[in-house]
Amino acid sequence: MAIETRLAPRTALFLPASNPRAIEKARGLPVDLVILDLEDAVKPTDKDAARTAAASAIREGLGGKPVAVRINAPGTPDCGPDMVLLRETPADFVVVPKVETARAALDVHSVMLKPVLAMIETPSGVLAAHEIAAAQMVHGLIAGTNDLRAELRIPPAADRSGLALALQTIVLAARAGGAWALDGVFNALGDSQALGEECRAGRAMGFDGKTLIHPNQIDIAAEAFAPSEAEREEARALIEAASGGAERFRDRMIEEMHVAQARALLARA
Template sequence: MTTVPYIPPRTALFLPASNPRAIEKARGLAAEMIVLDLEDSVRDEDKACAREAAVAAAAEGFGGRLVAIRVNGEDHECHADDVAAVAASAADFLVVPKVETAALAARVAAAGKPVLAMIETPAGLLAAPAIAAVPGVAGLIAGVNDLRATLGVPADSGRAGIGYALQAIVLAARAAGVWALDGVYNALEDEAGLAEDCAAGRLIGFDGKTLIHPNQIAVAARAFGPSEVEIADAEALVAAATGGAERFRGRMIEAMHVDQARALLARGGRG
Protein backbone atom coordinates (compact mmCIF):
# COMPACT_ATOMS: atom_id res chain seq x y z
CA MET A 1 0.00 0.00 0.00
CA THR A 2 1.30 3.45 -0.94
CA THR A 3 1.08 6.28 1.59
CA VAL A 4 0.25 9.49 -0.28
CA PRO A 5 1.27 12.59 1.71
CA TYR A 6 -1.41 14.79 0.14
CA ILE A 7 -5.16 15.24 0.33
CA PRO A 8 -6.61 13.99 -2.99
CA PRO A 9 -7.32 16.79 -5.46
CA ARG A 10 -10.93 17.59 -6.18
CA THR A 11 -9.91 18.97 -9.57
CA ALA A 12 -7.10 17.78 -11.86
CA LEU A 13 -6.78 19.81 -15.06
CA PHE A 14 -5.13 18.26 -18.11
CA LEU A 15 -3.39 20.65 -20.48
CA PRO A 16 -0.97 20.10 -23.37
CA ALA A 17 2.63 20.65 -22.36
CA SER A 18 3.26 21.92 -25.89
CA ASN A 19 1.04 24.98 -25.28
CA PRO A 20 2.96 27.69 -23.37
CA ARG A 21 -0.09 29.97 -23.19
CA ALA A 22 -2.14 27.25 -21.51
CA ILE A 23 0.66 26.59 -19.04
CA GLU A 24 0.96 30.26 -18.15
CA LYS A 25 -2.80 30.63 -17.79
CA ALA A 26 -2.91 27.58 -15.51
CA ARG A 27 -0.74 29.37 -12.97
CA GLY A 28 -3.71 31.56 -12.13
CA LEU A 29 -6.37 28.85 -12.10
CA ALA A 30 -7.91 27.23 -9.05
CA ALA A 31 -7.36 23.60 -10.11
CA GLU A 32 -5.84 21.63 -7.25
CA MET A 33 -3.66 19.58 -9.60
CA ILE A 34 -2.20 20.51 -12.97
CA VAL A 35 -1.53 17.57 -15.31
CA LEU A 36 0.93 18.48 -18.06
CA ASP A 37 0.21 16.16 -20.97
CA LEU A 38 2.81 14.65 -23.28
CA GLU A 39 0.47 12.07 -24.77
CA ASP A 40 -2.80 12.49 -26.69
CA SER A 41 -2.86 16.29 -26.88
CA VAL A 42 0.66 16.59 -28.33
CA ARG A 43 1.63 15.85 -31.94
CA ASP A 44 4.48 13.39 -32.47
CA GLU A 45 6.75 16.06 -33.94
CA ASP A 46 6.26 18.17 -30.80
CA LYS A 47 6.85 15.43 -28.20
CA ALA A 48 10.48 16.24 -27.37
CA CYS A 49 9.84 19.97 -27.01
CA ALA A 50 6.73 19.28 -24.93
CA ARG A 51 8.78 17.10 -22.59
CA GLU A 52 11.29 19.89 -22.03
CA ALA A 53 8.48 22.39 -21.50
CA ALA A 54 6.75 20.16 -18.97
CA VAL A 55 9.92 19.67 -16.95
CA ALA A 56 10.57 23.42 -16.99
CA ALA A 57 6.98 24.21 -15.99
CA ALA A 58 7.12 21.75 -13.09
CA ALA A 59 10.35 23.33 -11.91
CA GLU A 60 8.73 26.77 -11.91
CA GLY A 61 5.69 25.38 -10.14
CA PHE A 62 2.05 26.40 -10.02
CA GLY A 63 1.76 28.33 -6.79
CA GLY A 64 2.11 25.33 -4.53
CA ARG A 65 -0.49 23.22 -6.32
CA LEU A 66 0.20 19.61 -7.17
CA VAL A 67 1.83 18.97 -10.54
CA ALA A 68 1.72 15.77 -12.56
CA ILE A 69 3.08 14.92 -16.00
CA ARG A 70 1.42 12.33 -18.22
CA VAL A 71 3.94 10.38 -20.27
CA ASN A 72 3.38 8.55 -23.52
CA GLY A 73 2.29 4.92 -23.33
CA GLU A 74 4.72 2.03 -23.10
CA ASP A 75 4.30 1.24 -26.81
CA HIS A 76 5.41 4.75 -27.88
CA GLU A 77 9.01 5.49 -28.80
CA CYS A 78 9.07 8.43 -26.36
CA HIS A 79 7.95 6.41 -23.35
CA ALA A 80 11.35 5.62 -21.84
CA ASP A 81 12.67 9.16 -22.31
CA ASP A 82 9.46 10.59 -20.86
CA VAL A 83 9.62 8.41 -17.75
CA ALA A 84 13.28 9.25 -17.15
CA ALA A 85 12.66 12.98 -17.57
CA VAL A 86 9.61 13.07 -15.31
CA ALA A 87 11.32 10.95 -12.65
CA ALA A 88 14.13 13.53 -12.50
CA SER A 89 11.75 16.51 -12.57
CA ALA A 90 10.08 18.53 -9.84
CA ALA A 91 6.66 17.07 -10.69
CA ASP A 92 4.80 15.45 -7.80
CA PHE A 93 3.35 12.58 -9.86
CA LEU A 94 3.92 10.64 -13.04
CA VAL A 95 0.75 9.73 -14.93
CA VAL A 96 0.85 6.60 -17.08
CA PRO A 97 -1.82 6.00 -19.74
CA LYS A 98 -3.39 2.63 -20.56
CA VAL A 99 -1.87 0.66 -17.70
CA GLU A 100 -2.88 -2.98 -18.16
CA THR A 101 -0.47 -4.85 -15.89
CA ALA A 102 1.00 -4.53 -12.43
CA ALA A 103 4.38 -5.16 -14.05
CA LEU A 104 4.17 -1.92 -16.05
CA ALA A 105 3.09 0.03 -12.98
CA ALA A 106 5.97 -1.44 -10.98
CA ARG A 107 8.52 -0.68 -13.68
CA VAL A 108 7.47 2.96 -13.93
CA ALA A 109 7.18 3.35 -10.16
CA ALA A 110 10.74 2.03 -9.84
CA ALA A 111 11.90 5.22 -11.56
CA GLY A 112 11.16 6.93 -8.25
CA LYS A 113 8.13 9.13 -8.82
CA PRO A 114 4.64 8.36 -7.39
CA VAL A 115 2.48 6.95 -10.17
CA LEU A 116 -1.11 7.70 -11.13
CA ALA A 117 -2.19 4.80 -13.35
CA MET A 118 -4.88 5.36 -15.96
CA ILE A 119 -7.33 2.48 -16.34
CA GLU A 120 -8.61 2.67 -19.92
CA THR A 121 -9.06 -0.86 -21.27
CA PRO A 122 -10.76 -4.12 -20.30
CA ALA A 123 -7.37 -5.65 -19.49
CA GLY A 124 -6.51 -2.69 -17.27
CA LEU A 125 -9.86 -2.92 -15.57
CA LEU A 126 -9.42 -6.60 -14.73
CA ALA A 127 -5.91 -5.92 -13.44
CA ALA A 128 -6.87 -2.75 -11.52
CA PRO A 129 -6.67 -4.34 -8.04
CA ALA A 130 -3.13 -5.60 -8.71
CA ILE A 131 -2.11 -2.30 -10.31
CA ALA A 132 -3.41 -0.25 -7.38
CA ALA A 133 -1.57 -2.49 -4.90
CA VAL A 134 1.86 -1.92 -6.50
CA PRO A 135 4.18 0.00 -4.13
CA GLY A 136 4.63 3.48 -5.57
CA VAL A 137 1.20 3.65 -7.21
CA ALA A 138 -0.55 6.62 -5.60
CA GLY A 139 -3.87 6.38 -7.40
CA LEU A 140 -6.00 5.27 -10.32
CA ILE A 141 -7.55 7.53 -12.96
CA ALA A 142 -10.58 6.42 -14.96
CA GLY A 143 -9.92 6.92 -18.66
CA VAL A 144 -13.57 7.09 -19.66
CA ASN A 145 -13.19 7.85 -23.36
CA ASP A 146 -10.91 4.89 -24.01
CA LEU A 147 -13.01 2.69 -21.74
CA ARG A 148 -16.07 3.40 -23.84
CA ALA A 149 -14.15 2.73 -27.04
CA THR A 150 -12.52 -0.50 -25.89
CA LEU A 151 -15.71 -1.80 -24.29
CA GLY A 152 -17.72 -1.02 -27.42
CA VAL A 153 -19.95 1.46 -25.62
CA PRO A 154 -21.35 4.41 -27.64
CA ALA A 155 -19.31 7.55 -27.12
CA ASP A 156 -22.39 9.61 -26.22
CA SER A 157 -23.84 7.10 -23.74
CA GLY A 158 -22.79 8.94 -20.60
CA ARG A 159 -21.97 6.81 -17.57
CA ALA A 160 -24.61 4.14 -18.16
CA GLY A 161 -22.47 1.78 -20.22
CA ILE A 162 -19.37 2.10 -18.03
CA GLY A 163 -20.98 2.16 -14.61
CA TYR A 164 -19.55 -1.20 -13.56
CA ALA A 165 -16.10 -0.20 -14.83
CA LEU A 166 -16.12 3.01 -12.81
CA GLN A 167 -17.22 1.26 -9.63
CA ALA A 168 -14.54 -1.39 -10.15
CA ILE A 169 -11.87 1.32 -10.37
CA VAL A 170 -13.04 2.88 -7.10
CA LEU A 171 -13.17 -0.53 -5.44
CA ALA A 172 -9.61 -1.38 -6.55
CA ALA A 173 -8.32 1.98 -5.32
CA ARG A 174 -10.04 1.70 -1.96
CA ALA A 175 -8.77 -1.84 -1.41
CA ALA A 176 -5.23 -0.57 -1.90
CA GLY A 177 -5.72 2.67 0.02
CA VAL A 178 -4.92 4.93 -2.94
CA TRP A 179 -6.70 7.75 -4.78
CA ALA A 180 -9.47 7.30 -7.34
CA LEU A 181 -9.97 10.14 -9.81
CA ASP A 182 -12.99 10.23 -12.11
CA GLY A 183 -12.67 10.60 -15.87
CA VAL A 184 -13.15 13.68 -18.01
CA TYR A 185 -16.42 15.15 -19.25
CA ASN A 186 -16.27 16.04 -22.94
CA ALA A 187 -19.17 18.47 -23.38
CA LEU A 188 -17.39 21.74 -22.62
CA GLU A 189 -20.48 23.97 -22.63
CA ASP A 190 -22.82 21.65 -20.73
CA GLU A 191 -22.46 22.87 -17.14
CA ALA A 192 -25.56 21.05 -15.94
CA GLY A 193 -24.36 17.81 -17.48
CA LEU A 194 -20.95 18.26 -15.90
CA ALA A 195 -22.50 18.85 -12.48
CA GLU A 196 -24.59 15.70 -12.87
CA ASP A 197 -21.53 13.71 -13.97
CA CYS A 198 -19.52 14.97 -10.99
CA ALA A 199 -22.33 14.19 -8.56
CA ALA A 200 -22.52 10.64 -9.92
CA GLY A 201 -18.76 10.26 -9.50
CA ARG A 202 -18.79 11.45 -5.92
CA LEU A 203 -21.74 9.20 -5.13
CA ILE A 204 -19.73 6.06 -5.94
CA GLY A 205 -16.63 7.21 -4.10
CA PHE A 206 -14.30 9.05 -6.48
CA ASP A 207 -12.04 11.58 -4.74
CA GLY A 208 -12.05 14.13 -7.55
CA LYS A 209 -12.49 14.81 -11.24
CA THR A 210 -10.07 15.05 -14.14
CA LEU A 211 -10.88 18.03 -16.37
CA ILE A 212 -10.08 19.27 -19.86
CA HIS A 213 -11.10 22.93 -19.67
CA PRO A 214 -10.68 25.70 -17.08
CA ASN A 215 -14.41 26.43 -17.17
CA GLN A 216 -15.03 23.02 -15.56
CA ILE A 217 -12.99 23.69 -12.42
CA ALA A 218 -15.57 25.50 -10.29
CA VAL A 219 -18.35 22.99 -10.95
CA ALA A 220 -16.13 20.00 -10.11
CA ALA A 221 -14.69 21.68 -7.01
CA ARG A 222 -18.19 22.25 -5.63
CA ALA A 223 -19.30 18.71 -6.39
CA PHE A 224 -16.31 16.99 -4.81
CA GLY A 225 -15.89 19.35 -1.88
CA PRO A 226 -17.92 19.17 1.32
CA SER A 227 -20.89 21.50 1.61
CA GLU A 228 -21.28 23.89 4.52
CA VAL A 229 -24.00 21.61 5.88
CA GLU A 230 -21.65 18.61 5.74
CA ILE A 231 -18.88 20.61 7.40
CA ALA A 232 -21.13 21.79 10.21
CA ASP A 233 -22.40 18.26 10.81
CA ALA A 234 -18.86 16.85 10.84
CA GLU A 235 -17.67 19.50 13.29
CA ALA A 236 -20.56 18.76 15.61
CA LEU A 237 -19.99 15.01 15.35
CA VAL A 238 -16.30 15.27 16.23
CA ALA A 239 -17.07 17.58 19.15
CA ALA A 240 -19.79 15.29 20.48
CA ALA A 241 -17.97 11.96 20.14
CA THR A 242 -16.66 10.51 23.40
CA GLY A 243 -15.59 7.07 22.19
CA GLY A 244 -17.35 3.82 21.39
CA ALA A 245 -20.82 3.51 19.91
CA GLU A 246 -23.16 6.35 20.81
CA ARG A 247 -26.19 8.30 19.59
CA PHE A 248 -25.69 11.50 17.59
CA ARG A 249 -28.53 13.48 16.00
CA GLY A 250 -30.75 10.43 15.83
CA ARG A 251 -28.17 8.06 14.38
CA MET A 252 -25.59 5.69 15.79
CA ILE A 253 -21.94 6.65 15.40
CA GLU A 254 -18.67 4.99 16.33
CA ALA A 255 -14.95 5.56 15.73
CA MET A 256 -15.28 4.95 11.98
CA HIS A 257 -17.74 7.85 11.64
CA VAL A 258 -15.45 10.14 13.62
CA ASP A 259 -12.58 9.29 11.28
CA GLN A 260 -14.80 10.01 8.27
CA ALA A 261 -15.83 13.35 9.76
CA ARG A 262 -12.23 14.34 10.40
CA ALA A 263 -11.27 13.39 6.83
CA LEU A 264 -14.14 15.52 5.49
CA LEU A 265 -12.99 18.49 7.58
CA ALA A 266 -9.43 18.08 6.35
CA ARG A 267 -10.70 18.05 2.77
CA GLY A 268 -12.68 21.20 3.44
CA GLY A 269 -9.71 22.95 5.05
CA ARG A 270 -11.32 22.87 8.51
CA GLY A 271 -9.33 20.01 10.02
Protein backbone atom coordinates in the same frame (compact mmCIF):
# COMPACT_ATOMS: atom_id res chain seq x y z
CA MET B 1 -0.41 2.72 -2.32
CA ALA B 2 -0.94 6.39 -1.45
CA ILE B 3 1.07 8.43 1.01
CA GLU B 4 -1.44 8.94 3.80
CA THR B 5 -0.34 12.51 4.59
CA ARG B 6 -1.30 13.81 1.14
CA LEU B 7 -4.96 14.55 0.47
CA ALA B 8 -6.28 13.57 -2.92
CA PRO B 9 -6.95 16.44 -5.36
CA ARG B 10 -10.54 17.42 -6.03
CA THR B 11 -9.48 18.82 -9.40
CA ALA B 12 -6.72 17.63 -11.74
CA LEU B 13 -6.34 19.59 -14.99
CA PHE B 14 -4.80 18.07 -18.11
CA LEU B 15 -2.85 20.63 -20.17
CA PRO B 16 -1.02 20.07 -23.47
CA ALA B 17 2.66 20.43 -22.65
CA SER B 18 3.05 21.90 -26.15
CA ASN B 19 0.87 24.94 -25.29
CA PRO B 20 2.94 27.59 -23.45
CA ARG B 21 -0.04 29.95 -23.01
CA ALA B 22 -2.05 27.23 -21.28
CA ILE B 23 0.87 26.46 -18.98
CA GLU B 24 1.34 30.10 -18.06
CA LYS B 25 -2.38 30.50 -17.36
CA ALA B 26 -2.34 27.38 -15.18
CA ARG B 27 0.02 29.06 -12.74
CA GLY B 28 -2.84 31.28 -11.59
CA LEU B 29 -5.67 28.76 -11.68
CA PRO B 30 -7.32 27.43 -8.48
CA VAL B 31 -6.68 23.81 -9.44
CA ASP B 32 -5.35 21.17 -7.06
CA LEU B 33 -3.12 19.29 -9.52
CA VAL B 34 -1.75 20.22 -12.94
CA ILE B 35 -1.07 17.35 -15.36
CA LEU B 36 1.21 18.29 -18.24
CA ASP B 37 0.18 16.00 -21.06
CA LEU B 38 2.67 14.51 -23.51
CA GLU B 39 0.26 11.90 -24.84
CA ASP B 40 -3.19 12.41 -26.38
CA ALA B 41 -3.17 16.22 -26.34
CA VAL B 42 0.08 16.49 -28.34
CA LYS B 43 0.44 15.95 -32.08
CA PRO B 44 3.09 13.39 -33.13
CA THR B 45 5.12 16.14 -34.78
CA ASP B 46 5.18 18.14 -31.54
CA LYS B 47 6.31 15.39 -29.15
CA ASP B 48 9.97 16.48 -28.90
CA ALA B 49 9.09 20.11 -28.30
CA ALA B 50 6.39 19.15 -25.78
CA ARG B 51 8.68 17.09 -23.56
CA THR B 52 11.28 19.87 -23.57
CA ALA B 53 8.59 22.43 -22.69
CA ALA B 54 7.24 20.15 -19.93
CA ALA B 55 10.67 19.77 -18.35
CA SER B 56 11.17 23.53 -18.41
CA ALA B 57 7.73 24.25 -16.94
CA ILE B 58 8.20 21.72 -14.14
CA ARG B 59 11.53 23.19 -13.16
CA GLU B 60 10.09 26.70 -13.20
CA GLY B 61 7.09 25.58 -11.15
CA LEU B 62 3.34 25.86 -11.64
CA GLY B 63 2.53 28.53 -9.09
CA GLY B 64 3.28 26.28 -6.14
CA LYS B 65 0.77 23.64 -7.25
CA PRO B 66 1.64 19.94 -7.42
CA VAL B 67 2.44 18.91 -10.96
CA ALA B 68 2.30 15.61 -12.77
CA VAL B 69 3.37 14.69 -16.26
CA ARG B 70 1.51 12.19 -18.42
CA ILE B 71 4.06 10.34 -20.48
CA ASN B 72 3.31 8.42 -23.63
CA ALA B 73 2.19 4.84 -23.11
CA PRO B 74 4.84 2.20 -22.38
CA GLY B 75 5.80 0.39 -25.55
CA THR B 76 5.37 3.45 -27.77
CA PRO B 77 8.39 5.15 -29.36
CA ASP B 78 8.00 8.31 -27.29
CA CYS B 79 7.79 6.68 -23.86
CA GLY B 80 11.55 6.14 -23.43
CA PRO B 81 12.52 9.71 -24.39
CA ASP B 82 9.78 11.04 -22.08
CA MET B 83 11.13 9.14 -19.10
CA VAL B 84 14.78 9.93 -19.77
CA LEU B 85 14.22 13.68 -20.09
CA LEU B 86 11.72 14.06 -17.26
CA ARG B 87 13.15 11.78 -14.59
CA GLU B 88 15.51 14.52 -13.38
CA THR B 89 12.75 17.11 -13.04
CA PRO B 90 11.00 17.83 -9.71
CA ALA B 91 7.63 16.57 -10.98
CA ASP B 92 5.49 15.30 -8.12
CA PHE B 93 3.92 12.42 -10.07
CA VAL B 94 4.10 10.56 -13.34
CA VAL B 95 0.81 9.65 -15.01
CA VAL B 96 1.10 6.39 -16.93
CA PRO B 97 -1.51 5.65 -19.63
CA LYS B 98 -3.16 2.29 -20.24
CA VAL B 99 -1.74 0.47 -17.23
CA GLU B 100 -2.82 -3.18 -17.25
CA THR B 101 -0.41 -4.73 -14.75
CA ALA B 102 1.41 -3.68 -11.61
CA ARG B 103 4.64 -4.54 -13.44
CA ALA B 104 3.96 -1.87 -16.07
CA ALA B 105 3.70 0.77 -13.36
CA LEU B 106 6.79 -0.60 -11.58
CA ASP B 107 8.83 -0.43 -14.78
CA VAL B 108 8.05 3.28 -15.20
CA HIS B 109 8.71 3.98 -11.53
CA SER B 110 12.06 2.17 -11.70
CA VAL B 111 13.20 4.68 -14.33
CA MET B 112 11.54 7.88 -13.14
CA LEU B 113 11.55 7.26 -9.35
CA LYS B 114 8.34 9.23 -8.93
CA PRO B 115 4.94 8.20 -7.52
CA VAL B 116 2.72 6.77 -10.24
CA LEU B 117 -0.83 7.75 -11.09
CA ALA B 118 -2.01 4.80 -13.15
CA MET B 119 -4.63 5.33 -15.81
CA ILE B 120 -7.14 2.47 -16.02
CA GLU B 121 -8.37 2.63 -19.61
CA THR B 122 -8.92 -0.94 -20.77
CA PRO B 123 -10.90 -3.99 -19.65
CA SER B 124 -7.63 -5.70 -18.69
CA GLY B 125 -6.70 -2.66 -16.61
CA VAL B 126 -10.03 -2.74 -14.78
CA LEU B 127 -9.66 -6.45 -14.01
CA ALA B 128 -6.13 -5.87 -12.69
CA ALA B 129 -6.95 -2.63 -10.84
CA HIS B 130 -6.66 -4.26 -7.41
CA GLU B 131 -3.07 -5.42 -7.90
CA ILE B 132 -2.15 -2.13 -9.57
CA ALA B 133 -3.48 0.00 -6.71
CA ALA B 134 -1.83 -2.24 -4.13
CA ALA B 135 1.63 -1.75 -5.65
CA GLN B 136 3.86 0.32 -3.38
CA MET B 137 4.80 2.93 -5.99
CA VAL B 138 1.24 3.53 -7.21
CA HIS B 139 -0.24 6.62 -5.56
CA GLY B 140 -3.57 6.72 -7.37
CA LEU B 141 -5.82 5.39 -10.10
CA ILE B 142 -7.35 7.55 -12.82
CA ALA B 143 -10.40 6.30 -14.70
CA GLY B 144 -9.74 6.70 -18.42
CA THR B 145 -13.41 6.92 -19.34
CA ASN B 146 -13.01 7.86 -23.00
CA ASP B 147 -10.86 4.83 -23.79
CA LEU B 148 -12.99 2.59 -21.60
CA ARG B 149 -16.07 3.62 -23.57
CA ALA B 150 -14.36 2.70 -26.82
CA GLU B 151 -12.96 -0.59 -25.50
CA LEU B 152 -16.34 -1.60 -24.05
CA ARG B 153 -18.12 -0.54 -27.28
CA ILE B 154 -20.39 1.87 -25.46
CA PRO B 155 -21.97 4.38 -27.88
CA PRO B 156 -20.49 7.89 -27.49
CA ALA B 157 -23.88 9.45 -26.78
CA ALA B 158 -24.83 6.92 -24.10
CA ASP B 159 -24.88 7.85 -20.42
CA ARG B 160 -22.38 6.38 -17.95
CA SER B 161 -24.55 3.47 -16.84
CA GLY B 162 -22.51 1.11 -19.00
CA LEU B 163 -19.36 2.25 -17.22
CA ALA B 164 -20.78 1.81 -13.72
CA LEU B 165 -19.17 -1.56 -12.98
CA ALA B 166 -15.77 -0.46 -14.29
CA LEU B 167 -15.88 2.81 -12.35
CA GLN B 168 -16.92 1.16 -9.10
CA THR B 169 -14.21 -1.47 -9.57
CA ILE B 170 -11.62 1.30 -9.87
CA VAL B 171 -12.88 2.92 -6.66
CA LEU B 172 -12.93 -0.42 -4.82
CA ALA B 173 -9.38 -1.20 -5.95
CA ALA B 174 -8.14 2.23 -4.91
CA ARG B 175 -9.71 1.96 -1.46
CA ALA B 176 -8.35 -1.56 -0.94
CA GLY B 177 -4.89 -0.38 -1.95
CA GLY B 178 -4.93 2.91 -0.05
CA ALA B 179 -4.67 4.88 -3.28
CA TRP B 180 -6.44 7.92 -4.71
CA ALA B 181 -9.34 7.43 -7.11
CA LEU B 182 -9.85 10.15 -9.73
CA ASP B 183 -12.81 10.16 -12.08
CA GLY B 184 -12.44 10.54 -15.83
CA VAL B 185 -12.79 13.67 -17.94
CA PHE B 186 -16.01 15.28 -19.12
CA ASN B 187 -15.95 16.15 -22.82
CA ALA B 188 -18.94 18.49 -23.32
CA LEU B 189 -17.22 21.78 -22.59
CA GLY B 190 -20.36 23.89 -22.89
CA ASP B 191 -22.64 21.85 -20.62
CA SER B 192 -21.85 23.01 -17.10
CA GLN B 193 -25.04 21.52 -15.67
CA ALA B 194 -24.22 18.03 -16.93
CA LEU B 195 -20.65 18.42 -15.68
CA GLY B 196 -21.91 19.23 -12.20
CA GLU B 197 -24.25 16.25 -12.27
CA GLU B 198 -21.45 13.91 -13.35
CA CYS B 199 -19.13 15.27 -10.66
CA ARG B 200 -21.74 14.77 -7.95
CA ALA B 201 -22.42 11.25 -9.22
CA GLY B 202 -18.69 10.55 -9.17
CA ARG B 203 -18.38 11.73 -5.60
CA ALA B 204 -21.40 9.62 -4.62
CA MET B 205 -19.62 6.63 -6.16
CA GLY B 206 -16.58 7.28 -3.98
CA PHE B 207 -14.15 9.14 -6.25
CA ASP B 208 -11.88 11.69 -4.56
CA GLY B 209 -11.89 14.15 -7.44
CA LYS B 210 -12.15 14.60 -11.18
CA THR B 211 -9.75 14.99 -14.05
CA LEU B 212 -10.53 18.01 -16.24
CA ILE B 213 -9.70 19.27 -19.72
CA HIS B 214 -10.61 22.96 -19.50
CA PRO B 215 -10.10 25.69 -16.87
CA ASN B 216 -13.82 26.52 -16.95
CA GLN B 217 -14.50 23.11 -15.38
CA ILE B 218 -12.43 23.73 -12.24
CA ASP B 219 -14.89 25.63 -10.06
CA ILE B 220 -17.77 23.28 -10.82
CA ALA B 221 -15.76 20.17 -10.01
CA ALA B 222 -14.19 21.72 -6.91
CA GLU B 223 -17.58 22.60 -5.48
CA ALA B 224 -19.07 19.19 -6.28
CA PHE B 225 -16.24 17.28 -4.63
CA ALA B 226 -15.99 19.56 -1.58
CA PRO B 227 -18.07 18.79 1.52
CA SER B 228 -21.04 21.14 1.73
CA GLU B 229 -21.56 23.49 4.66
CA ALA B 230 -24.36 21.22 5.87
CA GLU B 231 -22.00 18.23 5.77
CA ARG B 232 -19.34 20.18 7.66
CA GLU B 233 -21.81 21.29 10.32
CA GLU B 234 -23.07 17.73 10.71
CA ALA B 235 -19.52 16.43 11.05
CA ARG B 236 -18.54 19.01 13.67
CA ALA B 237 -21.68 18.32 15.70
CA LEU B 238 -21.18 14.57 15.49
CA ILE B 239 -17.59 14.79 16.72
CA GLU B 240 -18.59 17.04 19.59
CA ALA B 241 -21.48 14.80 20.61
CA ALA B 242 -19.64 11.47 20.41
CA SER B 243 -18.56 10.01 23.73
CA GLY B 244 -17.42 6.58 22.61
CA GLY B 245 -19.12 3.37 21.59
CA ALA B 246 -22.49 3.06 19.89
CA GLU B 247 -24.85 5.89 20.71
CA ARG B 248 -27.71 7.97 19.34
CA PHE B 249 -27.04 11.19 17.42
CA ARG B 250 -29.78 13.19 15.69
CA ASP B 251 -32.10 10.21 15.57
CA ARG B 252 -29.55 7.80 14.14
CA MET B 253 -26.99 5.42 15.58
CA ILE B 254 -23.32 6.30 15.38
CA GLU B 255 -20.09 4.68 16.51
CA GLU B 256 -16.35 5.33 16.26
CA MET B 257 -16.36 4.62 12.51
CA HIS B 258 -18.69 7.59 11.97
CA VAL B 259 -16.45 9.84 14.08
CA ALA B 260 -13.43 8.90 11.97
CA GLN B 261 -15.45 9.55 8.82
CA ALA B 262 -16.46 12.98 10.14
CA ARG B 263 -12.85 13.88 10.96
CA ALA B 264 -11.76 12.83 7.46
CA LEU B 265 -14.50 14.97 5.91
CA LEU B 266 -13.39 18.04 7.89
CA ALA B 267 -9.77 17.44 6.96
CA ARG B 268 -10.74 17.35 3.30
CA ALA B 269 -12.85 20.49 3.67
